[in-house]
Amino acid sequence: MPSPTSARAHIIPVFLPMAGCSYRCIYCDQHTITTTQQPLLPAALAEHVAAYTATRKSAPDEPLPLVAFYGGSFAQLPLCVIEQWIHAVAALEYSGKIGGFVCSARPDGWRAEIFELLRRATCQRVELGIQSTNQDILQRAGRPPITNSEIRTLLNTLREHGISPGVQLMFGLPGENRHTWQATMQDTLAWQPDTLRLYPALVLAGTLLEAMWRQGNYQPPTLTEAVNACADAFVQCTEYGITVLRAGLQDSTTLRQQIVAGPWHPAFGELIRSECYRRQLLALPPTVTAIAVHPHEISALIGHGKSNSDLLTGLRVERDQTVVRGKILWRQELSRTTL
Template identity: 30%
Template sequence: MEKKHYNIPVFISHFGCPNACVFCNQKKINGRETDVTLEDLEKIIEEYLEILPKDSYKEVAFFGGTFTGISMEKQKEYLEGVKKYLDRGLVQGIRLSTRPDYINHEVMEQLKKYNVTTIELGVQSFNEEVLKKSARYYPVETVYKACEMIKSYGIDLGIQLMPGLPGSTFETDIESAKKTVEIGPQNARVYPTLIIKDTEMERMYQRGEYEVFSLEEAIKRCRKICALLEINGINIIRVGLQPSDDLRNGGVAVEGAFHPAFRELVDGEIYFDFLKKIKDRDGFLNIKACEKNISKIVGIKKKNSIRLEKFQLDIDNSLDTSEIEVNGNKYIRKDILKEELSGCR
C-alpha cells in the first residue's frame, strides 16, 4: 500500500527577487534576502513532525518565493537545515518552487546533492505575449530547457499554470495545458488569476487595463485544462488558491476567480455536462456511485440536482471513485474526461 504523502510547507519570501510580476505583491526589503531563519525552519519541521503520521511520506516544501533565485550559499543553509531530518529518516525529500529562468547546472548539482525530490516550475503560461504583459518574460524555450534539465537529474517535475493572466484567452490557456502535456511533468497546479492587493495587476485593474477573470470564465477554462492534464496521467495537486481566511475575508484578494471549493466547482461542471448529455439522449437518469462521488454529482449547493431535475441517485460503494453507473452502463473517469474534451482540439 502506497504511503500517504504530506508536505511540510515552509513559505520563504525572496526579498532579493529582481523581478516584478504584475500578480505578485512580494515586498522588497533592502539588506535582507529572505524572511525565514534556520531556527524558524527547524521549528516548522518539528511542529509538523509531531502531528503527521510516523509512517507517511513527508517532503519539506519550500514555497512562496523563487528558491533558486536566492544565493547559492543561502540555498545551501536551508538544504543543510533539512538534511539532518533526511539522514534520520524523519522526512523523505525536499520539494521547492522556482522560475524556469532560475535553473542551471550549478543549481541542479547542489539540489541533487541534498536529495531534492521535486521541483515545481512557475511557468504560468507558455504564451510569450502573456508573459510580457505579466512582466514575467522569458523565451518559452527557457521553459523547455529547464524541464529537460530537471528530468535529466532524476528529480520529479511540477508545472504551475495561471489561466486568466493579462492578454490570455481561452485558446492561449488551453494551449499552455497542451504544452504541459507534451513535456509530461509528474504533477501540476492550476491557479486561476486573482487580483491581489498592492500589486501592479491591481493598479492595471483600477486603470481599466485588466478585466477581472470571473469565476464563470475560470471554471470554463479550468475544466478543460484539468481534463487535459488528468487524462494524460499528470497528477493535479491543487486547483485554485488555498482558501485562507485572508482570501475569504477580502484581506488579500481584491477581485477575481476565488472560491474556497474551486476544484469541486470544476468537477461539478464536468459531471453535469456528462450526465445532461445522457439524460438528453435517454430521457431519464438512474445513477449509482460511491459515497465519495456524490458531491460531484449533485454539485455545490445541489446545483446539479436542480439543473438535472428529476433523477434517481443511489449510493453503491462497490464502485470506486473512478467509476459511475448511469442507466445500467458503467463509465470510468476517463470516459467522462474524454467527453469533456470532445470539443477541445
C-alpha cells in the same frame, strides 16, 4: 529518485516570499498570499517541522511528510542559502522526521550546478511557475520571455536528475482568452509534467495589476469563466495522467482582505471538480441507471452546494476504489448502492 508517493505526502510549507525573485510580476504579492511577513530561517526548520507534526496524526500507510519551499524561487537563491536549507532538511531526513523536500521556482535563471545539488539533496519535486506559454501574456505580466523548447529542456533535465517536474499555470492574466489558454494547456500536455497547479488571476491590493484594473486597462475573468477554463484543464490532465495538486489559492483572512477583484472563491477547487462531474453526468446516455466513482469523490460528484443533485435524480451510485479519481464509470449492469 523521487518517491512515487510524493504527490500524496503531507506537505509542511516553508514560505520564502519573493526570495530568489529578481523581478516582481504584476499580479504578485507573496507576503499576502503566504500570510508571511518574516520568513523562516534554516536554523528554525527543525522547530517548525516539530510544531506541524505534533498537531497531526499520520495514517499507518502514509509516506513521511515533505518540507515544501514556496512563495519564492528556490533554485535562484544564492548557492550558500540553498546549501543551508539543504543541510537543515538533510538532518531532519536522517532522523526520520521527513521524507525530503519539494520547491517552487521560476523557469528562467537556472544554473547548471543547481540540478546536481538538488539531486544529491533528494529533492522530490520542483514546480515551475510557468503561468502561460503565450509570449505576449508573459511580457504584459512582467515576466522574462522563455520558449517552449527551453521549458521542455528544463523539465527533461529535472527528470534526468531523478526529480519529479511540476508546472504551475494561471488563467486570466492580461491578454488571456479561450484560445491562448487552450494553447498553453496543449503545450503543457505535450511536456507531460507529473503534476500541475491551477490558479485564477486575482487582483491584489498594491500590485501593478490593481493599478491596471483601476485605470480600466484590465478586466479579470468572471468566476464562471475561471471555473470553466480550469475545469477544461482538469479534464485534460486526468486524460493524460497528470495529477492536479491544487486549484486556487489557500484561503486566509489576510488574502481575503487584499483581494480587490477577480474570480475568488474559498472552495475554488471544489467548484472545478463539481463542474467536471457535471459535464460527465450531462454526457451520460439516457439509458444509464447506475454509475461508479471513487469513494473519496462522492462529495464532488454531488457538487458544491449540491449543484449536481438535479442530474443524480434516478441514478444510483457505487463506490469503487478502482475507479480513477475524477472519472465516472458507467455500465447498466453495475450493482447499485443508493447515495
